[in-house]
Amino acid sequence: xxxxxxxxxxxxxxxxxxxxxxxxxxxxxxxxxxxxxxxxxxxxxxxxxxxxxxxxxxxxxxxxxxxxxxxxxxxxxxxxxxxxxxxxxxxxxxxxxxxxxxxxxxxxxxxxxxxxxxxxxxxxxxxxxxxxxxxxxxxxxxxxxxxxxxxxxxxxxxxxxxxxxxxxxxxxxxxxxxxxxxxxxxxxxxxxxxxxxxxxxxxxxxxxxxxxxxxxxxxxxxxxxxxxxxxxxxxxxxxxxxxxxxxxxxxxxxxxxxxxxxxxxxxxxxxxxxxxxxxxxxxxxxxxxxxxxxxxxxxxxxxxxx
Amino acid sequence: xxxxxxxxxxxxxxxxxxxxxxxxxxxxxxxxxxxxxxxxxxxxxxxxxxxxxxxxxxxxxxxxxxxxxxxxxxxxxxxxxxxxxxxxxxxxxxxxxxxxxxxxxxxxxxxxxxxxxxxxxxxxxxxxxxxxxxxxxxxxxxxxxxxxxxxxxxxxxxxxxxxxxxxxxxxxxxxxxxxxxxxxxxxxxxxxxxxxxxxxxxxxxxxxxxxxxxxxxxxxxxxxxxxxxxxxxxxxxxxxxxxxxxxxxxxxxxxxxxxxxxxxxxxxxxxxxxxxxxxxxxxxxxxxxxxxxxxxxxxxxxxxxxxxxxxxxxxxxxxxxxxxxxxxxxxxxxxxxxxxxxxxxxxxxxxxxxxxxxxxxxxxxxxxxxxxxxxxxxxxxxxxxxxxxxxxxxxxxxxxxxxxxxxxxxxxxxxxxxxxxxxxxxxxxxxxxxxxxxxxxxxxxxxxxxxxxxxxxxxxxxxxxxxxxxxxxxxxxxxxxxxxxxxxxxxxxxxxxxxxxxxxx
Numbered sequence: 001x002x003x004x005x006x007x008x009x010x011x012x013x014x015x016x017x018x019x020x021x022x023x024x025x026x027x028x029x030x031x032x033x034x035x036x037x038x039x040x041x042x043x044x045x046x047x048x049x050x051x052x053x054x055x056x057x058x059x060x061x062x063x064x065x066x067x068x069x070x071x072x073x074x075x076x077x078x079x080x081x082x083x084x085x086x087x088x089x090x091x092x093x094x095x096x097x098x099x100x101x102x103x104x105x106x107x108x109x110x111x112x113x114x115x116x117x118x119x120x121x122x123x124x125x126x127x128x129x130x131x132x133x134x135x136x137x138x139x140x141x142x143x144x145x146x147x148x149x150x151x152x153x154x155x156x157x158x159x160x161x162x163x164x165x166x167x168x169x170x171x172x173x174x175x176x177x178x179x180x181x182x183x184x185x186x187x188x189x190x191x192x193x194x195x196x197x198x199x200x201x202x203x204x205x206x207x208x209x210x211x212x213x214x215x216x217x218x219x220x221x222x223x224x225x226x227x228x229x230x231x232x233x234x235x236x237x238x239x240x241x242x243x244x245x246x247x248x249x250x251x252x253x254x255x256x257x258x259x260x261x262x263x264x265x266x267x268x269x270x271x272x273x274x275x276x277x278x279x280x281x282x283x284x285x286x287x288x289x290x291x292x293x294x295x296x297x298x299x300x301x302x303x304x305x306x
Numbered sequence: 307x308x309x310x311x312x313x314x315x316x317x318x319x320x321x322x323x324x325x326x327x328x329x330x331x332x333x334x335x336x337x338x339x340x341x342x343x344x345x346x347x348x349x350x351x352x353x354x355x356x357x358x359x360x361x362x363x364x365x366x367x368x369x370x371x372x373x374x375x376x377x378x379x380x381x382x383x384x385x386x387x388x389x390x391x392x393x394x395x396x397x398x399x400x401x402x403x404x405x406x407x408x409x410x411x412x413x414x415x416x417x418x419x420x421x422x423x424x425x426x427x428x429x430x431x432x433x434x435x436x437x438x439x440x441x442x443x444x445x446x447x448x449x450x451x452x453x454x455x456x457x458x459x460x461x462x463x464x465x466x467x468x469x470x471x472x473x474x475x476x477x478x479x480x481x482x483x484x485x486x487x488x489x490x491x492x493x494x495x496x497x498x499x500x501x502x503x504x505x506x507x508x509x510x511x512x513x514x515x516x517x518x519x520x521x522x523x524x525x526x527x528x529x530x531x532x533x534x535x536x537x538x539x540x541x542x543x544x545x546x547x548x549x550x551x552x553x554x555x556x557x558x559x560x561x562x563x564x565x566x567x568x569x570x571x572x573x574x575x576x577x578x579x580x581x582x583x584x585x586x587x588x589x590x591x592x593x594x595x596x597x598x599x600x601x602x603x604x605x606x607x608x609x610x611x612x613x614x615x616x617x618x619x620x621x622x623x624x625x626x627x628x629x630x631x632x633x634x635x636x637x638x639x640x641x642x643x644x645x646x647x648x649x650x651x652x653x654x655x656x657x658x659x660x661x662x663x664x665x666x667x668x669x670x671x672x673x674x675x676x677x678x679x680x681x682x683x684x685x686x687x688x689x690x691x692x693x694x695x696x697x698x699x700x701x702x703x704x705x706x707x708x709x710x711x712x713x714x715x716x717x718x719x720x721x722x723x724x725x726x727x728x729x730x731x732x733x734x735x736x737x738x739x740x741x742x743x744x745x746x747x748x749x750x751x752x753x754x755x756x757x758x759x760x761x762x763x764x765x766x767x768x769x770x771x772x773x774x775x776x777x778x779x780x781x782x783x784x785x786x787x788x789x790x791x792x793x794x795x796x797x798x799x800x801x802x803x804x805x806x807x808x809x810x811x
Contacts, residue, residue, distance in 0.1 A: 049380055052385070052386055053385075054380045054385050054386070055380060073388075074388035074389065074390055075388070076388075077386060077387060077388040078388035080386070082386040084381075086380075086381045087381060087383050087386075088379075088381040088382050088383055089383045090314075090318060090374065090383070092318050093314070093317070093318065097317065101310070101314045102387065104307065104310055105307065105387055105388045105389060106388065144383075
């Protein structure tokens with residue numbers, strides 16, 4: 001559905017320029033709910049804007065629905081729903097007027113679906129768009145993106161600034177309409193994608209740290225607590241899959257990034273002597289990302305030091 | 307989808323569009339009401355406000371509709387919608403045509419009909435004016451607006467462009483003689499047409515770049531380049547412009563027999579003390595004789611340059627001058643003085659230097675379109691070339707005013723005299739000529755036409771007129787419009803002379 005190859009984006013020129021994207025590559029499979037995760041400034045919105053042909057990449061390529069994103073035509077755009085917190089709609093039009101305006105552009109627009117979505121989201125048709133609250137505008141954006149049953153739904157920070165009630169209404173509507181569509185969403189809030197995303201990619205300062213299906217991600221990360229017979233100390237040679245290694249008394253704790261039930265004891269004992277007990281604990285998504293972010297930062301600092 | 311997008315824009319901008327349409331109609335009504343004499347001070351004072359409202363309001367309206375779906379920026383909703391860029395551009399153009407040019411056409415048509423012209427000519431004049439404004443003003447404005455994302459940006463950018471123009475004109479005024487500029491002559495339409503062509507071409511490129519490729523930085527650079535080119539058009543070389551004008555002469559070669567010569571017998575000219583006097587300059591008056599001018603024709607100089615050649619053969623520019631003359635039917639060979647303004651410092655340096663004066667003249671021959679008469683007081687008639695005309699005596703009761711309303715532009719040259727019909731006596735004829743050879747109406751706004759005055763009384767009592775106020779009831783104005791027929795060059799040499807010998811008396 002989406003393929004990104006070595007994507008670079010530089011804003012500004014010369015020394016003052018800034019590389020917002022640094023060689024990003026990833027693939028969004030058909031039918032997936034793909035989440036781009038990262039802190040503010042990681043490059044999520046820039047990536048999405050390049051995919052939507054709003055921005056032009058400095059280098060690299062991106063294909064969306066099989067078409068180079070720089071050549072997206074009305075035919076492809078008629079199959080893409082886009083929801084963003086940074087979307088300027090004509091404020092002087094009412095909700096109904098803007099929906100009336102958009103309808104003829106989409107050959108697959110379903111009027112009944114539009115009415116149903118608008119009712120579900122409780123959007124007042126006579127209200128001018130400029131008079132809508134932030135949450136209502138996000139709902140409006142969603143109401144404009146779903147009635148034509150897009151093949152691809154792009155959500156750029158869709159939950160930013162939404163109160164929990166509106167967020168739930170938004171998600172409820174989104175999930176009820178999702179069907180076969182592929183969803184690409186960006187967020188800096190892990191809780192927002194938990195239970196929604198099937199795939200996740202983690203961006204940090206314009207680089208992709210990893211992309212993986214949620215199932216694989218949950219399966220391969222475990223927090224491991226090793227109880228030793230003596231005071232624990234961090235070994236000189238730590239396997240590269242062991243992240244965020246720390247000690248407390250006789251317990252050494254780390255995050256195993258290549259967890260496998262079989263052979264764990266053997267692998268631990270090959271690094272540590274005097275192992276008395278090994279406990280493993282499944283990790284929440286938030287903990288996995290925090291660990292990965294720390295590891296990435298440490299690696300960069302190490303590179304910088306060298 | 308063009309109409310669909312237009313309807314959305316109309317829904318958002320109809321109030322402003324209606325206001326601008328009303329302003330345009332009010333302006334047309336004001337012009338009708340003011341014409342032809344512009345006597346009503348209250349109405350006269352409204353005119354600048356109307357001009358300001360139109361000149362500010364139309365760009366604002368065009369910018370507003372473009373900014374509904376702005377091109378620069380990354381947040382506009384239309385960017386992610388399946389809207390054809392071509393449709394978007396054509397919808398904006400359609401809006402300009404309907405919301406700006408529609409009312410303009412109707413207002414011009416109304417003005418023509420209200421002034422008593424027939425529907426066909428009125429519509430043709432309105433359409434030609436609208437086409438000029440579209441090409442020279444609206445499309446470039448549309449392109450300019452497409453380079454900005456909101457009104458504030460457009461305002462700042464517009465102010466910068468305006469300052470560039472003002473600064474450029476100031477520098478031009480300080481560094482280059484007005485007389486050497488095509489823009490200051492009847493040939494001014496040539497650089498202006500070049501500016502319109504450059505502006506339109508620049509606008510077309512900018513609109514293509516913006517609407518089809520969204521290359522705002524490149525388009526802004528190109529727009530800046532186009533502005534510079536437009537400014538440079540003011541420097542169209544004189545000989546190039548005059549060559550074009552010569553090729554476009556309605557009757558080329560008609561003036562080939564016209565000969566100019568130095569006529570010292572005419573003596574020194576009279577110093578001009580008010581009109582035509584130039585501060586910091588000395589006037590010299592060179593007597594010239596004009597032979598083989600067709601009867602009833604007139605001649606004006608588009609440019610006249612005078613150089614002094616000293617004994618060593620070196621040339622020094624003396625100054626620029628101007629003249630106009632008419633060959634009265636049945637009269638002898640006309641003579642007149644070429645009035646040359648010499649800068650004080652140049653005159654002080656050259657006044658006693660003997661040498662040869664060389665005069666280069668670029669001239670235009672005019673032919674009368676036929677004389678017409680109208681009663682001197684309370685007259686009302688349609689005069690070809692002038693339009694619908696009325697006459698009345700001025701407030702000071704010193705002159706008869708002839709006010710005419712043309713469909714487009716008033717003819718650039720007028721000849722007229724006041725004649726007492728029973729006796730056949732007439733006052734000295736007046737010939738006024740401001741050369742403008744534009745083959746089309748090239749004004750953004752229709753302005754009130756100039757009035758003509760034919761004097762019959764001198765308040766100081768120094769001059770007396772054959773036809774005075776007591777005979778006005780039986781008098782007529784005999785007037786004639788003049789059209790250019792040929793453009794040509796001549797050179798006159800005055801051997802062994804000094805500037806001092808030709809200063810005004």
